[in-house]
Amino acid sequence: MNIVLNGVTVAIKSPPLASLLTVLREELNVTSTKVGCEQGGCGACTALVNGKPQRTCLTPIAAVDGASVTTVEGLGDSDHLTAVQQSFVNHYAAQCGFCTPAMIIAATAYLEGNGSSDREEIEEALKGHTCRCTGYQKIVSAVAAAVAETTFDLTVTTPSPNTVIKSGGQT
């Protein structure tokens, strides 16, 4: 078995029913995927599998043989953060940071799926991810800002006319 982890093909030695979460953390030392509930309930273990967010705690490694797996380690590094990561920094969207890697993965997938900056849509997209610290407000703001940054050039000071900014509930 092997997976393409953050762009690099790696062979897997763990048994086929080991969870992708265990393989990532114990065999491959990728610790950004967190062990929360191991029941699919908290979202802290989420990684992108073939570009889609997936709970790695509920994913047997054999089921993703050959797949491409992306964790936050594969997004940006401290000198080149992605728009989502930079936005989390700018908005203080982390406190203890336990939920943060998976939140960033979920937000990245949301942006790639052309999610809007509407707060209710962002709340809906993140609802499977428990955060015990932030009260979600700053996380939602970070994602909304990341959407805005990727839909218009930051060097332009006025928003482009194509950018739709919806206000609470009015869609």
Next chain:
Amino acid sequence: MATHRGFGISSIEYPTGMNQNGDPSQAWVKVKPDGRVDVFSGTSDIGNGAKTIQSQIVAEAIGIPYDWVTFDNSNTDSSPVCTGTFASRATFVAGNAVLKAAMDVKQKILEVAGKEMEVSPEDLHIVDGEVQVKGSPDTKLGVADVAAAATWTHGVLMTGTGAQLNEYAEITNTLTGEVSGPPHAAISYAACAAEVEVDDETGDVRVLRLIQVYDVGKAINPSLVEGQIEGGALMGLGLGVLENSYPYYPSPDHRGYSIGSYYMPSSEDMPEYKTAIIENPSADGPYGAKGIGEMANNGQPGAITAAVHDAVGIWVTELPITPELVLRALDAKAEPRREGKLIAFDEELSVNSMASGISWSV
């Protein structure tokens, strides 16, 4: 059958720290040869921003940029004693310890700078990483140069230590819990207003808005304070309407066994927050700060309970306010008495009284 809106308010008074054992926290600080500063403190950061706050205090007290400070509490061998990150004490107690350590090391920096500049240390101060002669800012020497001179010319390691220890509050009366001195440090105050919507058919309570005002003494880092308040607000909302280890079941045998049966607030439960921070400085906290950690989730359950009363006229006296409790209270309110008399029937009580032969003659 309809939904009803209601408003409620609550207020909180909350102590910082606990003085039964003097509540000690300690820190030490050293200056590296390039003028950068290492802080060793026992107070760890559990997501409350303690690292950031302590680094800010050290930078401010010495007079150097924030990013010159490295905070290390990676192990208990090199870090001094701290009783812990609890009792809302990190900013206040550990903040005082690092403040003292920073003032101590600052004095050492000024002494070495005084020798280098041939000026009395009393006539020097540090502004933005430069030691300047008071009143003549152009006569200056970078802290980096002072640190280099300390290392290579004077053979001095510039360190500072700081320890915070409060007066012991010993219990003098075990019956009343009376203590000999102040039981804690500063007291913080806050108020919370909630707006809720109660569905009288399903018993569902939704919290729409939480408006909160916190007196934190001094907001050393306003973004972190706001984060603490918002995070606490959602925990308080969980306490108020969602979180229960035995959700909806009368017997512990039926308790939830998975994370899915414990209802933690999700992003969709998030109310609209409005937060105001009041700075009413404490007498002895660092820069007037007080603790805000734990009080951040104290106000919401009370405000929500009052708002539910405002909405549908019931006082729910158990938390969380589950749909079941709301519906039972609404039933009791609809028909609380029979023929004007208060008559209650409780199955358990009645079986017990029959089995044990108690006769109720009241």
